[in-house]
Amino acid sequence: MTDKNRLIAVEIDEDTLGASGPDAEHERRVAIFDLIEQNSFALPEHGEGPFILTLSKVERRLVFAVKDEHGKDVHTFILSLNPFRGVIRDYFMICDSYYDAIRTQSPHQIEAIDMARRGVHNEGSELLADRLKGKVEVDFLTARRLFTLICALHAGQARAAG
Template structure:
């Protein structure tokens, strides 16, 4: 990434469009935490706009697609990328299932069982993060930690509570 290590190759704001909809207070809290974590630490730069950030990201849903509308900090439009959510459906579904198992295990299982489930949960999260990086390749330069935080946000966008 040409602009890595600079404060320009990063997100400074994330907005969820009304198309995403609202949910329970718990889900809204998880979304806010995911956005906060992503803004706190990220590496994000549209390939077509190397180093001209920092950037704002507006996420919206259009049919079965996630729309990344990227602008500069001053609001000037940069680029819009649209990703199909289809490649994420299985991963997100499996991730939710294993998260449920993990939270159930915390209440009643042995530490070794909890650790085994958590390893599976982290593995699925990594798989989703890598899929997101692959889908954004050639469009937006992000590092793996940013992909992990973005995948967390994609998951919470699917979570209805």
């Protein structure tokens, strides 16, 4: 990771991805903090960063609007969320199981569920990295943090729709 090939800010379009409440807003802030804290984000065809990423949603697509550190548009691309539906659903189900297990299960059972949770999270991260190929270069840890943010955004939207 260089100082240039990284994100220095992530902004969320509240009109299309507004949080449904304080819990969803907190999850988003934590995911963004973790992503900004350590990431590798390069646009090889569009010069060096550092970059500012604005996320918005159009129908079932996530719009990545990338700007340079001065706010000048660099590149925008769109990512369909349809391929992520199953893995996000599975991730939320196993997270619910994990939180239930914390209250009632043995440490061994909790650890087994947590390992499964991490496995599903890795699956989502790998899918995201694959879907970003040709658009942006990220390392695996950045893909994990971006997937966490996508889940936090999805959770906020699901609660708002529900």
